[in-house]
Amino acid sequence: MNYDTRITADADRGVTSSLEGYGQAEGSSRRKWLVIGGLAAAILAIVAFLLLTGNEAPVGDDRSQAPTVTVVVPGRTTIDAEINATGTIAARREMPVGVVGEGGRVVSVPVEQGQWVRAGQVLASIDRSVQSQQARSASAQVQVAQADAQLAQSNLDRALQLVERGFISKADVDRLTATRDAARARVEVARAQYNELLARNARLNIVAPASGLLLERNVEPGQVVGGASGTLFRIAKGGEMELMARVGEGDLVKLAPGVQAEVSPVGVETAYTGQVWQVEPTIDPQSRLGVARVALSYAPGLRPGGFAKATIKSGTVVAPMLPESAILSDSEGSYVYIIGKDDKVERRGVTTGFVSGSGVAVTQGLNGTERVVLRAGGFLNEGESVNPKLEKASGE
Incomplete structure (x- = not known):
């Protein structure tokens, strides 16, 4: 291969490479x-x-893209209406006992608070040493008056025998008769004075006016008491208690004597059954609350002055019942979301009644046939399309 051939070959390869690139x-x-x-x-x-x-x-x-919500058709249910209230336990008939007589030094107090006492039982005794001597003196005065009356009667009897013989005039008989009558009157006066002293001495014993539970004892032996000493004992007549339940004026008109109530004192697991025996006629102008007095039988868990809750029956109503999760509220009031035509969300204002373990009674706004959103209503908007999923109402 010569030089020219190589050049030609190289040139051909260069052209080929350029074309391939x-x-x-x-x-x-x-x-x-x-x-x-x-x-x-x-x-x-x-x-x-x-x-x-x-x-x-x-x-x-x-509607695959629309949210799925659970709805319920509540219907209408006969509901036992209830009113929840709180108040203080007290004795239904509290009897304060103090000094009735002239008073003196207390020598004995044979009872303790918390004991049952009977009518006439001695709660405290006051020293009567001076009064006893006065009573003995008055008793002796009665005997003296009786002796004088007997003597006057004897003198009159003898005079009557002599007047028949003419030895005594009729005027003398009249005088002796008057003397006899005066002596008899003095006997009655002496007896009245003696009985008065006995009554005064009896009042030195402070006694229970009626049977019941002794709540307070505010006296001790050796203490000097009198009319100004105030209340020495407090007795709950018959041991009966009551709850002074404070109720709103709107609910107070629904109550009447005889309705049943369940009372639960604070700290006690037992609920006690009673009944409203009086609805006070006045309303506190500041708190707007009235008082319903619930009568209760004696029980150890009922302590006067204690705080308690009450559930008072106030009749029956027929209304839809909804779980609390279905009831929403804002500045305009309570409302629910219902699923209307074309499965769109609608807002419905409602008025709620009492709340119980079964739910909330809706007294206005629903007739019971609506499809009400059960949960998560706060995440919905009015007019929004949803896929409703029906859930059975409680009790069906």
């Missing part, structure tokens, strides 16, 4: 444009699909 570059550019075109077509297809599905959603039956 140009072909490769042209193929790479073509593939790039093909990829870009394919992506653009895919994007256009997606946009067209979304536009088509978006236009069809309002008029179609496909």
